[in-house]
Amino acid sequence: DGTEITRPTVKVLDPSQNEICTKKKTVTLVCVATEFYPDHIQVYWQKNGANITHGYQTDERATRNENTGKYSITSRLRIPLKKWYNTRNRFTCLTRYINETSYNKTSYIDSFYTINGVKDDIISRSQWAKLTYGTLIAKSAVYGMFIFVVVWKLKVCLFFIFS
Template identity: 45%
Template structure:
């Protein structure tokens, strides 16, 4: 029996995808109804890799489970009870299939095909094929998308205004199943820097629809420009076709912080300044005259005493 621990040891050290001597052909994801037979193909370009392995990775799991393998054109070897649900076939050295005899929602997962010379050699992995088995009475539904503008209170950096940032939030909700990808564009150009998207779509419970969020963080001066266009693009696959659902949010005018003045305000403040200056000059003149009067009186009194 093939050692599961040994396989995981190889997996941790030699996880390759389309590198080195092996290039795997990519196959599209599948969305199927319950109780039907599902075939997931595998194809690569290295005839020297005689052993083909299959793994299953369930959602919310960080590890993969070995289903089984086929060496050369021999009979398949399965781990545990997988033979009851799965069937492994090989048409030739570089081509094979994983067959799910009667799919049910618990089979929803990403299935990886790997190739190696033998158990002691590196295993090379493909990108994986995502399979979703639709839950009973739950039809596919495309997402509702909306983009929320940044908070007006976000990041008021008074020490370093150049580092002020604003965050736009894209929310895609009420979709099923979870075959979505989210991306951002600014003025028609793809934006990667400052983008943070949920690792995967989430749902509140079984039977509910999915939701995913993505955030775009941009410099404040970029947001405070009505000519800038921020676009969230949600790519949704319903099993037969892919659709892009887009939502746009435009930048806004910078808020009035009270530091700018129009002509009327400027003239009014100028007049107030001139009046204040005039009052100050008048007070200074009066004070000077008073001081001179006091000095004159003191001098007059001193002269009388001397006589």
């Protein structure tokens, strides 16, 4: 129909704060592939470089934007909250965009976006809380030792004065 062949733009959306803060044991990552043409696309997920075979749902077919003539599709991955917070886990959304012509069929990994519970170079809230709590405990222990030493020295001095 004259529309130019276009690779998708892929973005992964973090779980919502409401989902993370509730007592639910799972969170949802959403992969959105947009502005591609034609609609021949596959979306799949990986964890630490290995394909995930269950726990995700991709739209049955891409949706066409009537204004641009291009397509979009979403995929949702549900994972346990513990896996989301594990800094060693990397979740990757990949799209395989297929350009079919009468002469050949080309398949390639077009775009990916990796996301994990704790972003690179950023300490998560739970890690900040642990660090702060540990610092307060250490500070309290040092202060307690200081008070103990002062009282012990006063006790020794008073013993000598009154003896």
